[in-house]
Amino acid sequence: xxxxxxxxxxxxxxxxxxxxxxxxxxxxxxxxxxxxxxxxxxxxxxxxxxxxxxxxxxxxxxxxxxxxxxxxxxxxxxxxxxxxxxxxxxxxxxxxxxxxxxxxxxxxxxxxxxxxxxxxxxxxxxxxxxxxxxxxxxxxxxxxxxxxxxxxxxxxxxxxxxxxxxxxxxxxxxxxxxxxxxxxxxxxxxxxxxxxxxxxxxxxxxxxxxxxxxxxxxxx
Amino acid sequence: xxxxxxxxxxxxxxxxxxxxxxxxxxxxxxxxxxxxxxxxxxxxxxxxxxxxxxxxxxxxxxxxxxxxxxxxxxxxxxxxxxxxxxxxxxxxxxxxxxxxxxxxxxxxxxxxxxxxxxxxxxxxxxxxxxxxxxxxxxxxxxxxxxxxxxxxxxxxxxxxxxxxxxxxxxxxxxxxxxxxxxxxxxxxxxxxxxxxxxxxxxxxxxxxxxxxxxxxxxxxxxxxxxxxxxxxxxxxxxxxxxxxxxxxxxxxxxxxxxxxxxxxxxxxxxxxxx
Numbered sequence: 221x222x223x224x225x226x227x228x229x230x231x232x233x234x235x236x237x238x239x240x241x242x243x244x245x246x247x248x249x250x251x252x253x254x255x256x257x258x259x260x261x262x263x264x265x266x267x268x269x270x271x272x273x274x275x276x277x278x279x280x281x282x283x284x285x286x287x288x289x290x291x292x293x294x295x296x297x298x299x300x301x302x303x304x305x306x307x308x309x310x311x312x313x314x315x316x317x318x319x320x321x322x323x324x325x326x327x328x329x330x331x332x333x334x335x336x337x338x339x340x341x342x343x344x345x346x347x348x349x350x351x352x353x354x355x356x357x358x359x360x361x362x363x364x365x366x367x368x369x370x371x372x373x374x375x376x377x378x379x380x381x382x383x384x385x386x387x388x389x390x391x392x393x394x395x396x397x398x399x400x401x402x403x404x405x406x407x408x409x410x411x412x413x414x415x416x417x418x419x420x421x422x423x424x425x426x427x428x429x430x431x432x433x434x435x436x437x438x439x440x
Numbered sequence: 441x442x443x444x445x446x447x448x449x450x451x452x453x454x455x456x457x458x459x460x461x462x463x464x465x466x467x468x469x470x471x472x473x474x475x476x477x478x479x480x481x482x483x484x485x486x487x488x489x490x491x492x493x494x495x496x497x498x499x500x501x502x503x504x505x506x507x508x509x510x511x512x513x514x515x516x517x518x519x520x521x522x523x524x525x526x527x528x529x530x531x532x533x534x535x536x537x538x539x540x541x542x543x544x545x546x547x548x549x550x551x552x553x554x555x556x557x558x559x560x561x562x563x564x565x566x567x568x569x570x571x572x573x574x575x576x577x578x579x580x581x582x583x584x585x586x587x588x589x590x591x592x593x594x595x596x597x598x599x600x601x602x603x604x605x606x607x608x609x610x611x612x613x614x615x616x617x618x619x620x621x622x623x624x625x626x627x628x629x630x631x632x633x634x635x636x637x638x639x640x641x642x643x644x645x646x647x648x649x650x651x652x653x654x655x656x657x658x659x660x661x662x663x664x665x666x667x668x669x670x671x672x673x674x675x676x677x678x679x680x681x682x683x684x685x686x687x688x689x690x691x692x693x694x695x696x697x698x699x700x701x702x703x704x705x706x707x708x709x710x711x712x713x714x
Contacts, residue, residue, distance in 0.1 A: 282553070282555055283555055284552065284553055297555065298555060299555065300553050300554050300555065301553060304553075305550070305553060306549075306550050307550035307551075307553040307554060308550055309477065309481060309549040309550060309551070310549065311481045311484060311549075312477070312480060312481060312484070316477075316480055320473050320476070320477045321554070323469065323472060323473035323476065324469065324470060324473045324554060324556070324557070326469060349484075371555075
């Protein structure tokens with residue numbers, strides 16, 4: 221079987237946002253002619269200040285949004301964005317949402333439910349409608365389900381908001397299946413703790429660095 | 441050398457076909473998952489479950505069956521049961537597909553965050569369910585009618601599938617166009633929704649083209665749903681007259697509406713991303 225090249229390459233990507241409240245303008249520039257290459261088989265941190273476009277970058281990678289110009293090239297399959305909005309239907313229970321995910325990816329639903337429940341600590345919460353589960357718990361449940369689905373690279377938004385136990389468990393799962401992760405953060409502490417490669421969003425573009433220390437130096 | 445080039449061309453076209461097939465299988469599994477998700481959400485906590493889906497057409501058909509029988513309306517061959525079921529099931533397939541397309545992509549509830557799932561998948565899932573539900577209804581309804589002593593046959597299978605496919609296709613195309621116009625000019629949405637009633641009244645659920653006054657028939661003939669309703673009645677009862685209607689006419693409408701709707705949808709998507 222042919223090996224996939226474990227990188228993602230954004231070439232001349234421009235993305236505009238609408239209605240920037242602070243500047244009272246109707247259009248804001250999030251990324252301007254951004255060109256960057258990131259590894260997808262490592263744990264890559266994307267550092268950025270609030271409203272710098274971290275979530276938008278992950279949405280561009282996952283295909284949930286398209287760039288206004290430029291292209292994003294990658295052979296690998298990105299996951300659902302964990303922690304960046306709900307992918308569980310609020311009217312269905314956690315278990316029913318797992319069943320949907322299993323059907324979509326051709327997996328055995330009973331096996332996936334058993335695996336998820338066995339690994340998690342949320343017990344009876346899986347039987348409740350997702351809409352009635354408190355936000356942080358639901359995000360943790362979603363992150364765990366996403367980690368058990370067959371993707372090549374996992375996207376996690378705002379790692380500071382993630383449940384730390386679940387995040388560490390997810391990292392272990394990814395290590396076992398040789399998958400990578402791209403996560404966004406604004407706190408250097410988490411980047412130093414988890415990332416192996418770093419990049420920084422600044423001036424409407426992303427700068428990639430070969431090491432976390434260099435990224436942190438640039439971010440400071 | 442030529443042989444090698446031919447072989448590589450063959451391999452390339454085979455690989456393209458393979459990609460197309462695996463893409464279609466992926467799309468079908470997405471549609472299946474979304475249909476089942478919609479059903480679970482709609483019937484969560486309902487002890488009757490999926491049976492509720494059949495209740496609406498059953499109740500409407502029963503009420504109209506008694507209405508037609510009591511008023512002794514002139515319908516060809518006096519087959520009130522097939523007259524009612526043929527007309528209403530086609531209209532319901534159309535309107536369910538129309539509303540599914542119109543509303544289907546509005547509340548994705550996280551589904552579009554899942555890689556590979558788009559708003560169009562959500563819409564097509566609703567349309568596919570409309571088709572499956574009413575084809576199922578058209579066949580299932582025969583058995584209780586037989587138990588009640590009605591002279592009803594199992595409908596012609598290819599004709600029934602073609603009829604409901606076209607009804608769902610008309611609803612899909614009309615829904616895409618209506619939601620496209622609604623996105624461009626939101627003030628027009630209530631007016632566009634009212635057109636649904638005009639389509640209902642002229643869809644042949646109350647009258648047959650053969651027996652209605654000529655002055656009415658020459659106008660109502662232009663509604664593609666009446667053609668499908670008449671053919672569906674013919675699928676139940678081969679003696680039912682269909683010489684005034686044609687399957688080509690609704691087929692052309694369905695293709696035209698779907699193509700226009702898809703082009704409109706693409707233009708709106710491009711405009712949004714600019």
